[in-house]
Amino acid sequence: MRHIISLLMENEAGALSRVAGLFSARAYNIESLTVAPTEDATLSRMTLVTVGSDDVIEQITKQLNKLIEVVKVVDLNDGDHIERELMLVKVRATGADREEIKRLADIFRGSIIDVTSKSYTIELTGTSSKLDAFIDAIERSAILETVRTGASGIGRGDRILKV
Amino acid sequence: MSVELNGAEITVRCLQEEGIDCIFGYPGGAVLFLYDELFKQDKVRHILVRHEQAAVHAADGYARSSNKVGVALVTSGPGVTNAVTGIATAYLDSIPLVVISGQVPRAAIGLDAFQEVDTVGITRPCVKHNFLVKDITELAETIKKAFYIASTGRPGPVLVDIPKDVTQQTARFVYPDSIHMRSYNPVVKGHSRQIKKAAQLISKAKRPVVYAGGGIILSDASSQLTELVQMLNFPCTNTLMGLGGYPATDKQFVGMLGMHGTYEANMAMQYCDVLVAVGARFDDRVIGNPKHFSNENRKIIHIDIDPSSISKRVKVDVPIVGSVPDVLKELIDVLKADKEKFSHETLKEWWEQIALWRERDCLKYDRDSAIIKPQMVVEQLYNVTKGNAFVTSDVGQHQMWAAQFYKFDKPRRWINSGGLGTMGFGLPAAMGVQIANPKAKVACITGEASIQMCIQELSTCKQYKLPLKIINLNNRYMGMVRQWQEFFHGNRYAESYMDALPDFTKLAESYGHVGMQIEKPGDIEDALKEAFKLKDRLVFMDFITDQTENVFPMVPGGKGLSEMILV
Numbered sequence: 001m002r003h004i005i006s007l008l009m010e011n012e013a014g015a016l017s018r019v020a021g022l023f024s025a026r027a028y029n030i031e032s033l034t035v036a037p038t039e040d041a042t043l044s045r046m047t048l049v050t051v052g053s054d055d056v057i058e059q060i061t062k063q064l065n066k067l068i069e070v071v072k073v074v075d076l077n078d079g080d081h082i083e084r085e086l087m088l089v090k091v092r093a094t095g096a097d098r099e100e101i102k103r104l105a106d107i108f109r110g111s112i113i114d115v116t117s118k119s120y121t122i123e124l125t126g127t128s129s130k131l132d133a134f135i136d137a138i139e140r141s142a143i144l145e146t147v148r149t150g151a152s153g154i155g156r157g158d159r160i161l162k163v
Numbered sequence: 164m165s166v167e168l169n170g171a172e173i174t175v176r177c178l179q180e181e182g183i184d185c186i187f188g189y190p191g192g193a194v195l196f197l198y199d200e201l202f203k204q205d206k207v208r209h210i211l212v213r214h215e216q217a218a219v220h221a222a223d224g225y226a227r228s229s230n231k232v233g234v235a236l237v238t239s240g241p242g243v244t245n246a247v248t249g250i251a252t253a254y255l256d257s258i259p260l261v262v263i264s265g266q267v268p269r270a271a272i273g274l275d276a277f278q279e280v281d282t283v284g285i286t287r288p289c290v291k292h293n294f295l296v297k298d299i300t301e302l303a304e305t306i307k308k309a310f311y312i313a314s315t316g317r318p319g320p321v322l323v324d325i326p327k328d329v330t331q332q333t334a335r336f337v338y339p340d341s342i343h344m345r346s347y348n349p350v351v352k353g354h355s356r357q358i359k360k361a362a363q364l365i366s367k368a369k370r371p372v373v374y375a376g377g378g379i380i381l382s383d384a385s386s387q388l389t390e391l392v393q394m395l396n397f398p399c400t401n402t403l404m405g406l407g408g409y410p411a412t413d414k415q416f417v418g419m420l421g422m423h424g425t426y427e428a429n430m431a432m433q434y435c436d437v438l439v440a441v442g443a444r445f446d447d448r449v450i451g452n453p454k455h456f457s458n459e460n461r462k463i464i465h466i467d468i469d470p471s472s473i474s475k476r477v478k479v480d481v482p483i484v485g486s487v488p489d490v491l492k493e494l495i496d497v498l499k500a501d502k503e504k505f506s507h508e509t510l511k512e513w514w515e516q517i518a519l520w521r522e523r524d525c526l527k528y529d530r531d532s533a534i535i536k537p538q539m540v541v542e543q544l545y546n547v548t549k550g551n552a553f554v555t556s557d558v559g560q561h562q563m564w565a566a567q568f569y570k571f572d573k574p575r576r577w578i579n580s581g582g583l584g585t586m587g588f589g590l591p592a593a594m595g596v597q598i599a600n601p602k603a604k605v606a607c608i609t610g611e612a613s614i615q616m617c618i619q620e621l622s623t624c625k626q627y628k629l630p631l632k633i634i635n636l637n638n639r640y641m642g643m644v645r646q647w648q649e650f651f652h653g654n655r656y657a658e659s660y661m662d663a664l665p666d667f668t669k670l671a672e673s674y675g676h677v678g679m680q681i682e683k684p685g686d687i688e689d690a691l692k693e694a695f696k697l698k699d700r701l702v703f704m705d706f707i708t709d710q711t712e713n714v715f716p717m718v719p720g721g722k723g724l725s726e727m728i729l730v
């Protein structure tokens with residue numbers, strides 16, 4: 001199953017490589033990984049999307065917890081949570097397609113953030129599956145470039161990850 | 164009041180503050196300032212090895228035999244890469260070490276400078292943690308953290324990489340009394356409700372087994388383990404890493420389990436109804452194929468300090484995360500409180516079954532052989548040393564015979580590389596053991612292949628007058644490799660014959676030691692006695708043993724615990 005794991009770690013040089021190294025050394029899947037400092041600059045927040053059986057996910061969270069610089073780990077799938085990913089897509093937009101693509105962007109609540117006579121760049125936020133759906137809705141040959149941040153997640157309501 | 168010291172002085176002062184009396188190392192460009200400071204003081208003794216791998220193994224042997232943190236000091240680049248085998252060895256067996264490495268000056272990092280390697284990167288997967296000290300003001304605290312992390316929780320090696328210019332810079336020296344880290348808080352106390360659950364299972368058990376591993380030794384929990392096992396009248400087995408955790412000469416001890424474990428231990432493991440696993444991790448050499456293991460219905464209680472060891476290979480019913488001696492103590496108290504609940508009578512049938520398994524006499528060998536049987540050498544060593552020696556080993560058949568035939572009654576006496584299986588470990592580890600225990604008898608049981616992997620350390624032994632007794636079980640083969648080739652590769656002995664062996668007697672003599680060669684079974688005992696009489700000399704005993712002898716029982720890789728090949 002797909003799991004989204006969030007963690008807080010000391011914002012120190014090399015901390016990211018410890019997490020990445022753990023995943024490759026133990027042959028765990030990594031679908032995406034995002035990391036940035038939090039409002040407290042000594043801490044970084046990382047979100048990992050991974051796929052594995054319950055046993056594997058249990059090991060992943062335990063092994064992450066074991067890293068000396070990791071302060072807290074939660075498996076967001078253990079409760080209600082919100083997941084968002086940002087995508088920028090540059091698509092070919094000429095002739096009749098221009099209108100069609102704009103309409104599609106509107107349907108997905110995306111916004112066009114750069115325009116040339118031949119292309120649009122669209123910004124889109126949502127769950128990873130929504131972004132996938134948008135990509136599927138556009139004709140493949142029209143896509144010039146995509147860039148995605150990987151998912152970030154946060155617990156709903158009172159679920160808070162903080163030290 | 165604190166004074167300004169340079170980084171090298173600070174490092175040495177930190178070692179002094181930690182009460183470190185001895186470190187093992189090898190100098191080089193990046194650590195010259197550190198060596199200069201070591202030279203100027205006499206609180207921390209430095210043992211000069213002949214290869215950095217040996218420095219780490221020696222620190223490791225020192226730690227294993229004393230429960231103090233072992234310290235090694237190596238230079239940048241090749242010093243570090245040579246040390247990696249030692250570090251990985253300590254990591255796999257959870258041994259508390261602090262390894263200090265020199266690094267090129269900060270300004271040169273990343274520029275492919277002379278003797279530069281990415282030490283933190285290379286060692287990351289085989290240390291508990293590592294640090295690159297970029298700021299002199301953080302040096303003392305980093306070293307304090309290194310000792311704290313190495314020795315608490317599940318222990319392990321920690322590396323501190325110090326750029327050369329940091330050893331020259333100055334800062335005020337303050338050594339912190341204690342360390343608090345928000346990201347590292349190892350648990351101690353076990354969950355009381357879980358302990359009660361365990362006690363309930365234990366009191367209902369009809370076919371129980373206690374399976375105890377290296378965690379018993381590392382946490383100094385053998386007295387609690389022994390009390391628990393004897394109070395319950397349960398059979399007890401130890402892993403290769405746990406030997407000495409429970410007295411091997413006690414009647415409740417069923418021997419080592421695992422790939423080369425006894426018939427009775429493996430059968431009891433497979434067919435028990437309640438398994439109490441303590442400080443052990445169900446690894447592949449211990450339970451064989453986990454699927455086969457899980458076929459039998461049993462309840463498992465697992466006590467360990469490391470949550471990630473629990474339910475990693477085998478699902479358990481009652482996990483208890485905590486420090487092993489603390490949890491055992493609480494468990495004993497709970498069990499004592501309702502003593503009526505269990506009676507030794509209910510175990511009568513189980514002990515009868517175990518007695519039948521024991522009758523299989525799985526460790527028998529030909530005692531009338533005209534050629535020396537390796538098992539006999541270990542047995543005689545046990546007799547001659549009255550079971551009181553510290554025994555280190557290398558890796559191979561001799562290691563298994565040592566584990567099977569030397570009956571360890573005390574913890575920290577059996578020192579071997581169980582997790583990584585590092586040939587070359589035995590001799591340098593024995594040096595560390597002898598330095599930590601200057602008066603003790605220290606034997607290194609080895610093979611003619613393994614001993615050649617760190618043979619240069621005979622020179623270190625000469626320099627520091629380390630009176631080790633090296634028991635070389637010389638079968639002219641990489642015996643364990645040969646055994647697998649015989650069993651699983653149609654007797655095709657590819658590259659496992661040890662050709663062109665040196666004359667070990669002369670070799671020992673040329674290093675300034677005593678050499679002996681023993682060829683007849685009748686000479687074993689006298690030779691050993693003579694060697695141990697030479698109290699202040701290293702004696703290299705080259706036993707010419709049966710080339711065809713194999714280690715039994717054997718659970719072939721991928722098979723279940725009860726699928727043993729027996730003699």
Ligand SMILES: Cc1ncc(C[n+]2csc(CCOP(=O)(O)OP(=O)(O)O)c2C)c(N)n1
Nearest residue numbers: 559560561584586610611612613641642643
């Ligand atoms: C550094 C290293 N290289 C290779 C091996 C694989 N290996 C395991 S046992 C063994 C043979 C050991 O031979 P010897 O030391 O003569 O001991 P014996 O098995 O004959 O008792 C080898 C090559 C290892 N464990 N360690």
